[in-house]
Amino acid sequence: xxxxxxxxxxxxxxxxxxxxxxxxxxxxxxxxxxxxxxxxxxxxxxxxxxxxxxxxxxxxxxxxxxxxxxxxxxxxxxxxxxxxxxxxxxxxxxxxxxxxxxxxxxxxxxxxxxxxxxxxxxxxxxxxxxxxxxxxxxxxxxxxxxxxxxxxxxxxxxxxxxxxxxxxxxxxxxxxxxxxxxxxxxxxxxxxxxxxxxxxxxxxxxxxxxxxxxxxxxxxxxxxxxxxxxxxxxxxxxxxxxxxxxxxxxxxxxxxxxxxxxxxxxxxxxxxxxxxxxxxxxxxxxxxxxxxxxxxxxxxxxxxxxxxxxxxxxxxxxxxxxxxxxxxxxxxxxxxxxxxx
Numbered sequence: 014x015x016x017x018x019x020x021x022x023x024x025x026x027x028x029x030x031x032x033x034x035x036x037x038x039x040x041x042x043x044x045x046x047x048x049x050x051x052x053x054x055x056x057x058x059x060x061x062x063x064x065x066x067x068x069x070x071x072x073x074x075x076x077x078x079x080x081x082x083x084x085x086x087x088x089x090x091x092x093x094x095x096x097x098x099x100x101x102x103x104x105x106x107x108x109x110x111x112x113x114x115x116x117x118x119x120x121x122x123x124x125x126x127x128x129x130x131x132x133x134x135x136x137x138x139x140x141x142x143x144x145x146x147x148x149x150x151x152x153x154x155x156x157x158x159x160x161x162x163x164x165x166x167x168x169x170x171x172x173x174x175x176x177x178x179x180x181x182x183x184x185x186x187x188x189x190x191x192x193x194x195x196x197x198x199x200x201x202x203x204x205x206x207x208x209x210x211x212x213x214x215x216x217x218x219x220x221x222x223x224x225x226x227x228x229x230x231x232x233x234x235x236x237x238x239x240x241x242x243x244x245x246x247x248x249x250x251x252x253x254x255x256x257x258x259x260x261x262x263x264x265x266x267x268x269x270x271x272x273x274x275x276x277x278x279x280x281x282x283x284x285x286x287x288x289x290x291x292x293x294x295x296x297x298x299x300x301x302x303x304x305x306x307x308x309x310x311x312x313x314x315x316x317x318x319x320x321x322x323x324x325x326x327x328x329x330x331x332x333x334x335x336x337x338x339x340x341x342x343x344x345x346x347x348x349x350x351x352x353x354x
Contacts, residue, residue, distance in 0.1 A: 015353070016131035017333045021066035023059050027331045028067065033127075033135040035082030040138055042093060045150035047129045048073030049328075049336040049349040050158050051185060055278055056124070057337065064125045070333070072097040072122055074129025075144065075153035076354070085138045092144040094153040095129060095136050096161075096308050097122040102139060113165075113302040121302075129154075130333065132353045142308050147316040151350045155185070155322045158302075159348065160311035163189035163320075165303035166276045167197055170249045174198025177242045180219070181263055182253030183210040185348045186277065188323060190251050191218050196319050199249070202241055204234065206343070213323065213346050231262040238266040247271055255279030269293045276300050323347030 014032040019025050035041045053070055055061045074095040078087050087093070099120035100112040107115050122128040122136065144153050163186060172178055178199040180190050187203070194201050195218035203214035203222045211222040223237050239246050246268035252260055252275050260283045264273050273295065290297065303311075314320035325347040328336050336349045 014132040015330055016069040018067035018069050019057055025057055032133050035080055037083045038137055039082040040078050040085050041080040042076045042134050043079040044074050044129050044134055044353045045076040046154040047071045047351040048154040069127035069131050071128035071130030073154045073158045074134050075150045093141040094144055094157050096140040096305055098302055110304055112304050145316045152315055152322045155348045156311045159186045159189050161303035161308040162186055163193040164311045165307040166274055166300045167193040169298050169300050170272050170274045172197050172199050172249050176248035178249045179247040180251045183214045187253045188217055192320050231258040234262040235265040253277055257281045267295045272296045272298050274298045325349055327352050
């Protein structure tokens with residue numbers, strides 16, 4: 014089969030590799046769509062390292078069961094989305110429904126194990142979510158990362174109807190956080206770095222948008238948020254950019270007892286005196302990926318039309334370089350997918 018792999022020298026290229034065969038409890042999925050995510054850049058830049066090189070990229074995949082291994086109940090032909098975090102199902106965290114925090118299984122498809130940027134991907138049956146016909150493969154692929162992350166972050170934020178949420182970063186995840194927060198009944202203020210992204214945010218549920226272009230001073234953001242939130246600040250600030258300046262500004266944009274929600278990966282530090290949290294009883298909430306329940310809920314929301322993935326472009330497998338280049342230039346309005354089959 015054809016697969017897109019990152020090499021030890023961090024180059025990315027298409028390779029012809031053996032098609033895996035499913036073992037006990039596993040299924041082979043013919044990939045119909047694979048999302049291209051900002052986290053892929055962290056992998057090809059060496060910030061996130063696989064267990065071994067070369068590794069097939071792709072932690073967002075959806076397709077059809079091609080072959081079921083022993084003990085698998087899903088029949089060939091079943092439409093599925095692939096939950097990328099491998100989990101044991103038996104540890105304390107898994108039994109509490111926190112598969113993203115599994116204490117036993119460290120594997121994650123497309124992060125440190127072979128993923129879905131290929132014609133086929135191998136996954137345990139428990140990692141496969143059955144898709145309703147109302148959800149297409151491209152949408153489903155993006156839901157397996159950005160969509161479920163948005164649902165998880167919103168759930169972890171304890172956002173309530175009538176509250177004010179700021180979403181900093183109108184990228185592939187941010188555009189879905191905007192929708193999840195609006196669906197929870199919040200008034201959403203988006204922070205975008207360009208007018209076209211501001212328009213995209215408004216189209217997908219943001220009630221107001223603050224445009225801060227690259228190089229603009231984020232120190233002005235707290236005052237801008239308060240000017241739009243009745244002078245009190247945000248109940249929840251979703252941080253999706255991850256620079257020291259944006260994180261600091263986000264915390265300082267909060268209302269008393271507000272929650273700063275850190276989502277995604279960053280190599281930058283947050284440097285604040287604890288008094289900035291103490292005096293206002295604000296909280297820092299960290300989130301990583303999502304649970305199987307979050308993925309199921311994201312799929313259900315998409316089927317109802319409550320979560321819409323704006324597709325900015327599609328490429329064949331060997332178009333990965335173009336997709337990554339567009340992502341790196343921050344010129345993507347929405348999400349991109351690879352179409353292997």
